[in-house]
Amino acid sequence: xxxxxxxxxxxxxxxxxxxxxxxxxxxxxxxxxxxxxxxxxxxxxxxxxxxxxxxxxxxxxxxxxxxxxxxxxxxxxxxxxxxxxxxxxxxxxxxxxxxxxxxxxxxxxxxxxxxxxxxxxxxxxxxxxxxxxxxxxxxxxxxxxxxxxxxxxxxxxxxxxxxxxxxxxxxxxxx
Amino acid sequence: xxxxxxxxxxxxxxxxxxxxxxxxxxxxxxxxxxxxxxxxxxxxxxxxxxxxxxxxxxxxxxxxxxxxxxxxxxxxxxxxxxxxxxxxxxxxxxxxxxxxxxxxxxxxxxxxxxxxxxxxxxxxxxxxxxxxxxxxxxxxxxxxxxxxxxxxxxxxxxxxxxxxxxxxxxxxxxxxxxxxxxxxxxxxxxxxxxxxxxxxxxxxxxxxxxxxxxxxxxxxxxxxxxxxxxxxxxxxxxxxxxxxxxxxxxxxxxxxxxxxxxxxxxxxxxxxxxxxxxxxxxxxxxxxxxxxxxxxxxxxxxxxxxxxxxxxxxxxxxxxxxxxxxxxxxxxxxxxxxxxxxxxxxxxxxxxxxxxxxxxxxxxx
Numbered sequence: 001x002x003x004x005x006x007x008x009x010x011x012x013x014x015x016x017x018x019x020x021x022x023x024x025x026x027x028x029x030x031x032x033x034x035x036x037x038x039x040x041x042x043x044x045x046x047x048x049x050x051x052x053x054x055x056x057x058x059x060x061x062x063x064x065x066x067x068x069x070x071x072x073x074x075x076x077x078x079x080x081x082x083x084x085x086x087x088x089x090x091x092x093x094x095x096x097x098x099x100x101x102x103x104x105x106x107x108x109x110x111x112x113x114x115x116x117x118x119x120x121x122x123x124x125x126x127x128x129x130x131x132x133x134x135x136x137x138x139x140x141x142x143x144x145x146x147x148x149x150x151x152x153x154x155x156x157x158x159x160x161x162x163x164x165x166x167x168x169x170x171x172x173x174x175x
Numbered sequence: 176x177x178x179x180x181x182x183x184x185x186x187x188x189x190x191x192x193x194x195x196x197x198x199x200x201x202x203x204x205x206x207x208x209x210x211x212x213x214x215x216x217x218x219x220x221x222x223x224x225x226x227x228x229x230x231x232x233x234x235x236x237x238x239x240x241x242x243x244x245x246x247x248x249x250x251x252x253x254x255x256x257x258x259x260x261x262x263x264x265x266x267x268x269x270x271x272x273x274x275x276x277x278x279x280x281x282x283x284x285x286x287x288x289x290x291x292x293x294x295x296x297x298x299x300x301x302x303x304x305x306x307x308x309x310x311x312x313x314x315x316x317x318x319x320x321x322x323x324x325x326x327x328x329x330x331x332x333x334x335x336x337x338x339x340x341x342x343x344x345x346x347x348x349x350x351x352x353x354x355x356x357x358x359x360x361x362x363x364x365x366x367x368x369x370x371x372x373x374x375x376x377x378x379x380x381x382x383x384x385x386x387x388x389x390x391x392x393x394x395x396x397x398x399x400x401x402x403x404x405x406x407x408x409x410x411x412x413x414x415x416x417x418x419x420x421x422x423x424x425x426x427x428x429x430x431x432x433x434x435x436x437x438x439x440x441x442x443x444x445x446x447x448x449x450x451x452x453x454x455x456x457x458x459x460x461x462x463x464x465x466x467x468x469x470x471x472x473x474x475x476x477x478x479x480x481x482x483x484x485x486x487x488x489x490x491x492x493x494x495x496x497x498x499x500x501x502x503x504x505x506x507x508x509x510x511x512x513x514x515x516x517x518x519x520x521x522x523x524x525x526x527x528x529x530x531x532x533x534x535x536x537x538x539x540x
Contacts, residue, residue, distance in 0.1 A: 079519075079520060081516075081519070082515055082516055082519035082520055085515040127496075128496065130500065133523070135525055137527065139529070140505060141505055142504065142505050142508045142525060142527055143502070143503065143504045143505070143508060143510055143523075143525050144501075144502075144503040144504075145499060145501065145502050145503070145510070145523060146499070146500040146501040146502075147497070147498065147499050147500065147521065147523075148497070148498040148499075148500055149496070149497060149521075150496030150497065153496055153497060153520070153521075154520040154521075155497065155520055155521040155522075155523060156521065156522045156523065157523050157525065158522060158523065158524050158525065159525030159526060159527065170520060
């Protein structure tokens, strides 16, 4: 008889807890609106001022790739082996710039062909950095990509047609 | 009368051949003439003897004919002796009867083939005849004695049996199995049968069967049970009977089972229910947000630019340290994500279909 009473009490407690649990869980999870207003959380999660260690150097090149002749710009030496997989034979660096980004900080790179590449550092965690890359043209946004990159690695945004070829935008993260 | 013997004739023949070949010596020529003169048949042919002498000692183109005439005079067997004898006898009969006659029968009687001893058929033919049942009883008994000592013959008989079996199987396979039932339905009226299914003489049998079935239908319950038991006893029992049915009853006692269910499963179910109510994460399907350490960037996208998501995690390669976490594109924009080498860069090839065409075909490889 005593056991039955304990069992009934346990069930009542469980029912009350379950009624309150979803609300608590909802309070713990950030809502989409909050993310949009506050931005995503950084991997380090400091929340304070950016330090030197939070800065990520992004080296941005704009390369004109064509099938005319055979040429590899010396600045692309580390990419030469991988560029051979593309159909182009000539790669010339048109511009080069290095941007320092802190968390949630954006930098826009305008390239020939009317395209803008907006790079945002979302977070850093260990040897990886997460970037948000938004590509837009005169008619509006074309693509919104979130990519995680290891330290020293390169990702290449390509696509704008330009002067008989296309433009490649290699972005290398150093931090 | 003195006729040359077979040996002398053979010798004469051989010497004549040597004369024809101009290989005969002087002694051989003398020997030939001596043998020819010794035969009465040739001795009477004076002219032929003269020709032979000339041919032997003075060869000429006519020698061949002379040799042939000599051999004919000596009646060297050329296979026509029987025929000639028949002819001679026929002429003798004609001389006696002086009437027309048919000599064919006399000739044929004279030239009738000599009796040839019956040849023993080859063993294979004898075995085949034995297998086919074509031998007499005496011969079969004799063969049976011989077969016991002849393994080869036994093997041959086995081969014949196998061949016969294969032939029968082949014929059965190739034979067309025709259903002749409709034929009988057409034939029966034609031969005067009103009912094709009627079997003459079957009616009394059918009546007896009918009476037996009727008698069985009025059996008492005891008689029916006895009949059933008799039939069931005659059926073999493939399943071994349980020797200790009472033990099985103890194991599957329904009341005991219900008790165990209440004692074991009941508390466990109540405990599980309580845990599920207290910790909803245990039974709720985990949402994507709870898996990712950080919320997806897709939620942070301004939706007023008509960008539609394509697929989260369109490209992810943990081994290369490069990962596309989210990818959204506008209409008519396609993005190819490629990485050719593990240590190579990640290519995000953006292709705007609406972009004015250029000599180059865009971002495609």
